[in-house]
Amino acid sequence: MSKQTLDRIGTAMLALALSLIVWVNATYQMDKPREDIYPTEIPIEVLDRPDDLAVLNGTSETVQVRIRAYASSWDTLRADDFVATVDFGDLTTGVHVVPISVVVSDPTVTITGIHPQAINVRVERLVTSLRPVAISLQGEADIPMGYRASPPLADPSEVTISGPASELDKVVSVAGEVNVAGQRADIDQVVALKPVDLDGQVVESAHVSPSTVRVQVGIEKREDYREVAVRVRTAGQPARGYYVSSVSVLPATVTLVGPPAAIESVGSLIEAREELDVSGANRMLAARMDLNLPEGVSVMGAPAGEPYEVLVTVGIDAVTGGTTVELPLHAEGLAEGLELSTFVPVIDVILTGPSVLLDELETDRLSAVLDLSGLGPGTHQVHPSVTINTEGAPDLEDLQVKDVLPQYVEVTISAPPTPTPER
Structure with missing residues (x-):
């Protein structure tokens, strides 16, 4: 090979080397490596946890990693590119310092430090007991x-x-x-x-x-307690051209206390000792009346053996027309699978309206209903509702249900017993 050829090869090699140096330097300037703490802490995974031992007091569940990486790698690194582990496989009972190991899947990334470098643990025997x-x-x-x-x-x-x-x-x-x-x-x-x-x-x-x-x-329903509705009856007729428009009792229900047999004899209603006389009345009446309590029965919160008074208010209004009708009571809305044990069969309904309509009113156009929707097993006090069927007789829309007595009716709902599960 001639000297001239060798000189040309040498010149080409030198040019290539200079180009490579320039390229490496340019690349380095554009993608400089940087050392810093990775912003996301890495969760520590436990290897070979002993089945018959309990490891306590691990002072850290994550580790902070310091790395050196190119700028391009910093942009693409994710927390799951790192794996931090501690190995509990050789631990025995006692206190131990277990080193933390961290590796990264990107070969261009160098881990320069971790914190903490180890965790302190206490190992105890795992026990079981019945309590x-x-x-x-x-x-x-x-x-x-x-x-x-x-x-x-x-x-x-x-x-x-x-x-x-x-x-x-x-x-x-x-x-x-x-x-x-x-x-x-x-x-x-x-x-x-x-x-x-x-x-x-x-x-x-x-x-x-x-x-x-x-x-x-x-x-359990206590045999010596019972919540009952209070009913007060009226006697006589108001003055000509007036009628009894309402009867309200305060309180409407009371809780009775006494011997179980006496409580059972009361039923679901307790009445006043006497009727309230409204004879000749042309305005509202109010009176305090004693309840007709059986021997040995008292009202919760009242002195035992003492009479218990309720406040009775009777509304007296001018008559366009008014009457009191006794209606049979029907229950609706009982949930499937439940049974209705007891309730009062009839109620008194006070109606008002034009006298001619009241005189000709057929009671089969009236219905009294207890809505049991949403009620579960137990004993409840339910307000009855009364409707008037006006189909074919639109004039009956002028009639109004003014009041019902009693205002609350006790119902008892029961469910079939729950089968005992097989063991």
Whole structure:
């Protein structure tokens, strides 16, 4: 090869080297590496966690990573490109310092530091034990008057708790709650359990199995209590050209207290000792009247053995027309699967309107209904509603239902007993 050819090759090689240097320098200037802390902390994964040991007091669940990477890599890096791990495979009971290992999937990224570099853990023996279930009743003060809740029954009555020995020593009960406020019927529901310490705080490291139990709470109607409606009857006729437009009683219901047999004899209504005489009246009447209480029965909140007065107000209006009709009472809207046990069969309905319409009114155009929609098992006080069928007789629209007596009717709704589940 001639000297001239060698000189040309050497010149070309030198030019190539200079070009490469210029390209590398330009690339470096455009994509400089930068060292900094990665903005997202990386979650620590545990490897080989021992089944028969409990690892406590891990001081950190994430790790902060310092890296050196090109600007282009910083723009594309994601948190899941990093994997941080601790290996618990060789741990025994006691206190340990376990190093944290971090790797990154991008080969152009260098990890220059991590914080923390290790976690401190305490390893204890994992134990299990049986504990009784403790169910507390909430809202007992708000159970309707005359009802009470029986002690709750949990199935199963014992559950297994597991966890570190020192943590299980803190558990004083496996607790659940049932709210009985406003309940008139038995409760049957699934309740979540939680292990709690002496202060009622949840012991997080204790595991409960099963985590729920079935709880039944009987809601009993107290035999020595009963809520009843108050009814006051009127006697006589108001002055000519006037009628009884309304009868209101305050209170409309009372709770009776006394021997069960005496309470049972009252039924669902308690009446005033006497009728209120409206003879010759041409304006509203108001009077205090004693209730006709059986021997040994008193009203809740009133002195035992003392008469109990209710305030009776009788509206007297000028007659366009008014009359009182006794109607049979029908129940509607009872939920499927429920049964209606008892209710008052008839009510008194006060009607007003033109006298000629009242004189010719056929009672089969009137209907009295108890709407039981939305009511569940238990005993309820329901206001009856009365409608007038005006089909074919539009003039009857001038009649009005002024009042109904009693204003509230006691109904008892029951459900079939819940089958006992097979074990």
